[in-house]
C-alpha cells in the first residue's frame with residue numbers, strides 16, 4: 322500500500338541520530354519549491370533544540386547528489402572564511418547535518434530526498450521589507466555572499482537547474498506553453514501574453530552580452546529574495562544566506578535584480594489589488610547602496626551599468642515563469658488558491674512597467690553609488 326505523506330515524514334525522521342527525543346515536526350516557512358519542516362527535539366537536560374528538515378523537490382532538482390555536493394562544497398568553503406574572520410560559522414552559513422549513515426541526504430522509500438540543517442536561532446526571516454535598514458542589510462549580505470565566493474572554483478559546481486536565468490530560453494518556454502495551451506487558459510490572459518511578446522527583445526539583452534564575452538560569469542546565488550536570508554534579531558544584520566540550491570555560475574546583475582524584484586516595493590508577490598503594487602525608487606536606492614558597498618569593488622563598469630537590466634529582467638523573467646506555470650497547469654510553483662500564479666505574474670508585470678517609467682532615475686541612482 323502506498324505510504325501517506327505523514328508516514329514518509331516519520332520514515333525520514335528515523336534517518337538521523339537526533340541525540341534527543343523528537344517531539345514533533347511541523348510545516349515551516351513560505352518557500353515555493355521544497356517542503357520544509359521544523360523538527361522540535363528535547364535533550365536529556367530538557368533543552369528544546371530545533372532543526373530544519375526539508376524534502377528536496379526532486380521534480381525541480383533532479384540530481385540530489387549533485388545538489389548536495391554543491392551545498393556541502395559552498396558551505397564548507399564559507400565556513401573556513403567565516404572562521405578565519407572570527408565569525409560564528411554555526412550562524413553565518415548553513416550547516417548540513419549528515420544522516421546516521423553519514424550521507425548528506427536521505428533517500429526515502431517513496432523516491433523523496435530529505436536533508437537536515439541546523440536551525441539558526443534568534444533570527445527573523447522577512448516576507449516583506451518593513452524598514453529600509455532591513456533591506457540595506459539584506460543587500461549587504463547578498464553582496465557579501467557573492468564577494469566571499471569570488472574565488473570559489475566555479476568549474477566544480479553542478480548546474481542544478483539548466484538555463485535557470487536564461488531569459489531567452491524562458492521566453493521560448495513560454496511560447497511552447499502558449500502553443501500547447503494544455504489547460505485552455507490562454508484565452509483568459511491575452512493582456513499578459515501581449516505583455517510578454519512586447520518584451521521579446523528585452524529577454525536577449527543580458528544573454529547577448531554574456532555570449533559576446535562582455536559580462537563575466539561569477540558564482541552567484543540566483544534566488545536572492547528577502548526570505549532567503551536570516552536577519553539577526555538583536556543586531557538586525559543579515560547574517561545567514563540560505564536556500565543555496567541554485568548557487569551556480571551566473572550574472573552579478575541577476576542576484577542584484579532578483580532582490581529588487583521582490584523587495585523594492587510595498588506589496589506581497591501575490592497581491593491581487595494591483596493599485597497596491599508599486600515599485601519603490603527609495604527602496605531601490607537603499608538596496609543599490611548596500612549591494613554596491615559590499616560587492617561593488619569586484620564588479621566591472623559594464624556589470625554596474627547593467628544592474629538596472631538585472632532588476633527589470635529578473636522581474637520580467639519571474640512574471641513569465643509564473644505565467645508559463647499558469648498555462649501549464651501550476652506544476653512548478655506551490656499554489657494555495659485558484660489563479661495564484663496568475664496573480665503573481667500580474668504583480669511582476671506591473672513592477673516591470675513601473676521600472677520602465679523610472680528607467681533614467683534608476684540608472685542615475687546606480688551611477689551615484691558606483
Ligand code: ADP
Pocket residue numbers: 349350351352353354355356357373415438439440441442446548549551563564565566
Ligand atoms: P524553498 O526552496 O522552498 O524556498 P528554503 O530553503 O528557502 O526553501 O526554506 C524555507 C524557509 O524555511 C525559509 O524561508 C526560512 O523561513 C526557513 N529556513 C530555512 N532554513 C533555515 C535555517 N537553517 N534556520 C532557520 N530557518 C530556516
Ligand code: GN1
Pocket residue numbers: 351352353354355381543544546549564566567590639
Ligand atoms: C522560488 O524556492 P523559493 O521560494 O525561494 C524559485 C525562484 C523564484 C521564486 C519566486 C528553485 O524561490 O526562482 O524567483 O520562487 N526557486 C526555484 O518567488 O525555482
Ligand code: MG
Pocket residue numbers: 352353548549564
Ligand atoms: Mg527559499
